[in-house]
Each structure stands twice: as C-alpha cells, then as structure tokens.
Amino acid sequence: MAEMWISMGPQHPMTHGLWTLKVKVDGETITDADPELGYLHRSVEKMGERRKYFMNTTLTDRLCYASSTTWTHNYVLTVEELMNVEVPERAKYIRTIMLELQRLASHLMWAGAYMPDLGHITGALYFWRDRELFLNLLEVPSGSRLLYNYIRIGGVKRDLPDGFVEKTERVFKLFEKRLDEYADLFENSKIFRMRTEDVGNFTAAQAQNLGITGPNMRGCGTKFDLRKNDPYEIYEEIDWAIQTREAGPGYSDCFSRYMVRIDEMKESIRIIRDCFKKMPKGPTLASAIPVRAQGEAFRRTEDSRGEALMYVVGDGTDRPYRWKIKSPMFTTISACPHYLKGYKLADIPAIMGSIDICIGETDK
Amino acid sequence: MSEKSELGIMDIFVNPMKVTMKQFFKSTFGKPTTVMYPLERRDPPPTYRGMNAVIWDLCIGCGICAEVCPNRCLKMKPVELSDDEQDRAWYGSHLAKRKHKPERPAINFGHCMFCGFCEDYCPTGAMTMTDFYELADTNREGLIYPARSMKVDLEDLPQLPLTNYMMESPVLDVDPCIGCSKCVDNCPTNCIIMDVGPQDKTLKSGKVRNVENPYFDYTICIGCSTCVKVCPADCLHMEPISNSSSSGLTTEESPTEA
Known part of the structure; x- marks a missing residue:
C-alpha cells in the first residue's frame, strides 16, 4: 500500500494544546513522524527582559497552567542564585509543600486528560474531581486557583494559614482511599491495560540520548530525579525515595509511565507529611532582597514533567538582560518519531497522551 | 507480561463496577459535587485575589502600585479631594501643600491579571483585594474603573507603619544638585527636607548664596523613586537600602545610622 502523510492537529483531540503531528503511515502502521511546534509561542523570554526581576513570576506562572508553581520556583531559584539571597528555613519547607501539592494537582490533571484519549471519559471526571481537592488547598495560602504567584524571590508570599495542616491531612486521607479506587478502575482493568501495555516503548538508553527526563525516564527504570541527584530546597532532609517502574528490562511503555506517576503521587504525600513534621517556625521572607543583579546563573529543578532549566543573565539593572527557559517537554515531543515508529495510527493518542504534553512551556 | 495473566474476571468486571456503583449512589443521593452557580456561590478564602479596592484615606498617591504592575493596567490619575477627604487623609496637610493635584490608582x-503585586507592595496597606470576582461587562469601556469607583471608607483605619517594600532608597550626588526642592514638593511621605549644603553659588550680582540640598529621613522613605523621576538635574539615583544609609552626605539626617 502506498505511504502517505497524515496531519494531526493543530486542532485534534490527540493534541493537548496547539501543535501538529504529521505522521507517515503505511496502511495503519506508522513509519515516520514529524512534530511541528510554534502555534502557542508567546515570547515569554523577551517579555521577561522588559519586566523587573520580581514581576517575572507572573509570566512563569503562565508557562504551564497545570503546573505553575514548579516553574515559578525554578525561576525564583535561579534569580536567588544570581542575587545571593538567603531564604529562611521555614520558607524552604513551605515551598516544598507547595511544590509537591502542585505535582499532585499536575499529575491528576494529566491522568484526567489521558483517560479521554483512551476513550474513557468517566476517568477524566474521577481524576479532575480529586484535582479540585488540591486546587482548593493551593488556593488557601496563595489566593488563586490556577495561577498562584505565591513563591517570591527570597521566600514565599505569606505564611501558611491556621488549620492548613489539618485540612491537608483530611484531603490526604480521602485521596488515599481514592487511589485504591483508581487501582480497581484502571491499573487492574484489562481494557485499560490492553490499550497501554507494550505501546510506545522506548529504552532507558534512548531516553538518555534523546533527552527524555522526568517520569517518562523513570518509567524505564532509570533512578534519576533531580530532587535527589541535584537537591534543592530541603529535599535532602526529607525521607523519601525515587519512584521507578519498568515495563521490561530497561524499557518503558505507556502503562509503566502511568504507574510511575501514580507512585509519585503517593510519594508526594509522604514528602508533605514529613515536611509538616519537620517544619520550623520563623520568618517566611528574606529581610533584604536586592533589586538589581549582575552576573549569570542557571538552576535546574524537577518539574512535574521532567528537567526544567532556566538561565538568567543580569547586567546590573533591575531587569534581566537575557532569560532562557529549557523545557522538558520540548525534547520529549521532539523525540516522538523514535517511540511512534512501528505502532498503529490508533495508538497515537495513547502514546502521546502518556508523556504528559504541555504546550505552554514547550512553545514558551 | 507476567502481571497480565493474573487479571481475572473479578478485575475486568466486578471491581470497576463496584467503584462505579459506589459513585453512582454517592452522586445520586449524596451531596452534589458542583455548586448551582447563580443561585449559590462558593466561599473564597480570605486571601482571595479579586477586584481591587483602595482604602481612600490611607492612600498617599505614591504610585508604587503603578510601577510594580506587570501589565501596566494600573495608572495613577489626578483626582479632586474634598475638604473632608483632605482632612482625613494620611499626610493630608502635605497633600494640600502640593503644587499639583493628588493622584489615586x-x-x-480588561488587562488586569490579578497577580496581587499592587496589594503586596503598597507601603501603607491602602490597596486591598476583595473577594468580588463578577466583573463581566458588555463593553470594554465598562472594565476601566476610574479612581473613585474603587474608593472604600473604613471607620477604623489600620495605621500600619510605612514599609519600604521596594528595597531601595534615593541617594544624592551633591555636585549637580541645583537646590530646586522639586523632590520635596513631590515626596508622598514628606520624608525630604531642604537644608544647608556644602556648595556655594556665585550669582550674577556677585553675591554668594548657599545651594540647599535635600536630606532624606530613611525611616519613612518608601522607595517610590518619585524624587528620582522629577529631579531636573539627574542628581538622585536609587540604591539598595543597606547602601543608601551609609553613603556620604545623606546619612546626617538618617536616624538609622545610630
């Protein structure tokens, strides 16, 4: 049968966000793929160069609307290194709590978006119902439901309100019961497994060579997490472990990538509980925060989707001279021909959904 | 896959059905998950960032909110203050002395993204964010809120201390200063005074006159940089708080040095 190119997107149920996937098919089998990005380019980096350092946290919030705290945290961490700001100990703990709550909300957002890809629309409602619990938690200290603008250069905006620990604990107790329900609904469901197992495989070596990081890489069994390997905030003092899964020796499929995220949610709960135990009292914002900066700095953090890196150059004024964002999803989407080849056209939603696409951060 | 063979008939039909039936009874007979929006509303937390409100009597018109607004949707607009408002205003006596009209945000x-910077950086606590979020309008002009429409009057004013959130304060270069005292006229907190400077100027008539220089009281300086903007001789610049309290001439008036 003759080969032909099929264009999926920019408006397609498979694309979470605006991008085009061109696939070359031989009958039903994919022989080549060509991702096209750039539909959602908002020139965030250039906009950041015209705003003061502290104002840019509003832009980083909008890099990925499903995981805004992690991106703001990455920017703030970079600027703090540039300005040599000492962050109070309590602020570090609050940041870690907010980061892990955001990771939970982000993974639930992904799981909810992944289920309609597989034709399981009820699954979306289950996951998004539980995401509300964490959005309500994140809303309490920050004052907003989606774009928090809570982490600031030198600390956090305000201290956690009274009763936050008890409220979080109530949510965790409920959510742990819900995780058991998910096990019945999805992990042990034969239909879900038939759609996801042995589909979209890539090996650990491929992931390393192509720059696939985060849960997608840990789905191959690679023990690599920047929270452990290049620790920031207080992840060193917290008792937790890197979660890995593998579909077979050294490779991942859609199901192992799903399971890694479920395990990470459980681990995030463990991290937050440990944070509440060890959290000291004290100020939440550094007393002297510089406005101008000179030099250059870069920091990488473990975003919900992989390794996020920011590079900021200061020229002595109160605005960054250059600001570069490295998105984990850009490399993962660019590598998609490698893990799409050989599978059927109908597997594309299952494969592309399983890597947790966020176009906001990819196109910037 | 080894795990695949373990799945039996229970896993395929019974267990998922159990969860579904549980949710079915919960959502049919239990409390609804959603809120019937126009009839009832969810309670936002006290920290909620909704529409802005300005506690009129606390506002000193410094313009920091306009400076920190990332979208530039907040502008300072000149307003007419009534005599009563003039009396009640903080630093009201100074506002009357000003050569131009007082300004309010x-x-x-339509451009606001509710980031809350104007609230956080307000040195007097006048700018607040309410829990009002129903701002939809039928035309764009309806979204532009003039200064008076956000006015809020409080019976008991919370007299917060002035805080310099900008982390910078003005520093004087003595040589170019011409002693025009424009900075004094425009300072919203009245933290500048003019006094004898080190320079003398010879007038055309041959008389020698001392050039007065501004002195800053850094305890109530809020770092709004209004003085830097209005200075005609470019003799002022902003420096971090720690530097400005220990640089040259301007320290003499600063009580923080002691």
Missing part, C-alpha cells in the same frame, strides 16, 4: 480590569 485607576485600573483597567
């Missing part, structure tokens, strides 16, 4: 909510 006006917001275009």
Whole structure:
C-alpha cells in the first residue's frame, strides 16, 4: 500500500494544546513522524527582559497552567542564585509543600486528560474531581486557583494559614482511599491495560540520548530525579525515595509511565507529611532582597514533567538582560518519531497522551 | 507480561463496577459535587485575589502600585479631594501643600491579571483585594474603573507603619544638585527636607548664596523613586537600602545610622 502523510492537529483531540503531528503511515502502521511546534509561542523570554526581576513570576506562572508553581520556583531559584539571597528555613519547607501539592494537582490533571484519549471519559471526571481537592488547598495560602504567584524571590508570599495542616491531612486521607479506587478502575482493568501495555516503548538508553527526563525516564527504570541527584530546597532532609517502574528490562511503555506517576503521587504525600513534621517556625521572607543583579546563573529543578532549566543573565539593572527557559517537554515531543515508529495510527493518542504534553512551556 | 495473566474476571468486571456503583449512589443521593452557580456561590478564602479596592484615606498617591504592575493596567490619575477627604487623609496637610493635584490608582480590569503585586507592595496597606470576582461587562469601556469607583471608607483605619517594600532608597550626588526642592514638593511621605549644603553659588550680582540640598529621613522613605523621576538635574539615583544609609552626605539626617 502506498505511504502517505497524515496531519494531526493543530486542532485534534490527540493534541493537548496547539501543535501538529504529521505522521507517515503505511496502511495503519506508522513509519515516520514529524512534530511541528510554534502555534502557542508567546515570547515569554523577551517579555521577561522588559519586566523587573520580581514581576517575572507572573509570566512563569503562565508557562504551564497545570503546573505553575514548579516553574515559578525554578525561576525564583535561579534569580536567588544570581542575587545571593538567603531564604529562611521555614520558607524552604513551605515551598516544598507547595511544590509537591502542585505535582499532585499536575499529575491528576494529566491522568484526567489521558483517560479521554483512551476513550474513557468517566476517568477524566474521577481524576479532575480529586484535582479540585488540591486546587482548593493551593488556593488557601496563595489566593488563586490556577495561577498562584505565591513563591517570591527570597521566600514565599505569606505564611501558611491556621488549620492548613489539618485540612491537608483530611484531603490526604480521602485521596488515599481514592487511589485504591483508581487501582480497581484502571491499573487492574484489562481494557485499560490492553490499550497501554507494550505501546510506545522506548529504552532507558534512548531516553538518555534523546533527552527524555522526568517520569517518562523513570518509567524505564532509570533512578534519576533531580530532587535527589541535584537537591534543592530541603529535599535532602526529607525521607523519601525515587519512584521507578519498568515495563521490561530497561524499557518503558505507556502503562509503566502511568504507574510511575501514580507512585509519585503517593510519594508526594509522604514528602508533605514529613515536611509538616519537620517544619520550623520563623520568618517566611528574606529581610533584604536586592533589586538589581549582575552576573549569570542557571538552576535546574524537577518539574512535574521532567528537567526544567532556566538561565538568567543580569547586567546590573533591575531587569534581566537575557532569560532562557529549557523545557522538558520540548525534547520529549521532539523525540516522538523514535517511540511512534512501528505502532498503529490508533495508538497515537495513547502514546502521546502518556508523556504528559504541555504546550505552554514547550512553545514558551 | 507476567502481571497480565493474573487479571481475572473479578478485575475486568466486578471491581470497576463496584467503584462505579459506589459513585453512582454517592452522586445520586449524596451531596452534589458542583455548586448551582447563580443561585449559590462558593466561599473564597480570605486571601482571595479579586477586584481591587483602595482604602481612600490611607492612600498617599505614591504610585508604587503603578510601577510594580506587570501589565501596566494600573495608572495613577489626578483626582479632586474634598475638604473632608483632605482632612482625613494620611499626610493630608502635605497633600494640600502640593503644587499639583493628588493622584489615586485607576485600573483597567480588561488587562488586569490579578497577580496581587499592587496589594503586596503598597507601603501603607491602602490597596486591598476583595473577594468580588463578577466583573463581566458588555463593553470594554465598562472594565476601566476610574479612581473613585474603587474608593472604600473604613471607620477604623489600620495605621500600619510605612514599609519600604521596594528595597531601595534615593541617594544624592551633591555636585549637580541645583537646590530646586522639586523632590520635596513631590515626596508622598514628606520624608525630604531642604537644608544647608556644602556648595556655594556665585550669582550674577556677585553675591554668594548657599545651594540647599535635600536630606532624606530613611525611616519613612518608601522607595517610590518619585524624587528620582522629577529631579531636573539627574542628581538622585536609587540604591539598595543597606547602601543608601551609609553613603556620604545623606546619612546626617538618617536616624538609622545610630
């Protein structure tokens, strides 16, 4: 049968966000793929160069609307290194709590978006119902439901309100019961497994060579997490472990990538509980925060989707001279021909959904 | 896959059905998950960032909110203050002395992203964010809120201390200063005074006159940089707080040095 190119997107149920996937098919089998990005380019980096350092946290919030705290945290961490700001100990703990709550909300957002890809629309409602619990938690200290603008250069905006620990604990107790329900609904469901197992495989070596990081890489069994390997905030003092899964020796499929995220949610709960135990009292914002900066700095953090890196150059004024964002999803989407080849056209939603696409951060 | 063979008939039909039936009874007979929006509303937390409100008597018109607004949707607009408002205003006596009209913030909510910087950086606590979020309008002009529309009057004013959130304060280069005292006229907190400077100027008539220089009281300086903007001789610049309290001439008036 003759080969032909099929264009999926920019408006397609498979694309979470605006991008085009061109696939070359031989009958039903994919022989080549060509991702096209750039539909959602908002020139965030250039906009950041015209705003003061502290104002840019509003832009980083909008890099990925499903995981805004992690991106703001990455920017703030970079600027703090540039300005040599000492962050109070309590602020570090609050940041870690907010980061892990955001990771939970982000993974639930992904799981909810992944289920309609597989034709399981009820699954979306289950996951998004539980995401509300964490959005309500994140809303309490920050004052907003989606774009928090809570982490600031030198600390956090305000201290956690009274009763936050008890409220979080109530949510965790409920959510742990819900995780058991998910096990019945999805992990042990034969239909879900038939759609996801042995589909979209890539090996650990491929992931390393192509720059696939985060849960997608840990789905191959690679023990690599920047929270452990290049620790920031207080992840060193917290008792937790890197979660890995593998579909077979050294490779991942859609199901192992799903399971890694479920395990990470459980681990995030463990991290937050440990944070509440060890959290000291004290100020939440550094007393002297510089406005101008000179030099250059870069920091990488473990975003919900992989390794996020920011590079900021200061020229002595109160605005960054250059600001570069490295998105984990850009490399993962660019590598998609490698893990799409050989599978059927109908597997594309299952494969592309399983890597947790966020176009906001990819196109910037 | 080894795990695949373990799945039996229970896993395929019974267990998922159990969860579904549980949710079915919960959502049919239990409390609804959603809120019937126009009839009932969810309670936002006290920290909620909704429409802005300005506690009129606390506002000193410094313009920091306009400076920190990332979208530039907040502008300072000149307003007429009544005599009563003039009396009640903080630093009201100074406002009357000013050569131009006092200014208050006006917001275009069509551009506002509710980041809350104007609230956080307000040195007097006049700018607040309410829990009002129903701002939809039928035309764009309806989203532009003039200064008076956000006015809020409080019976008991919370007299917060002035805080310099900008982390910078003005520093004087003595040589170019011409002693025009424009900075004094425009300072919203009245933290500048003019006094004898080190330079003398010879007038055309041959008389020698001392050039007065501004002195800053850094305890109530809020770092709004209004003085830097209005200075005609470019003799002022902003420096971090720690530097400015220990640089040259301007320290003499600063009580923080002691």
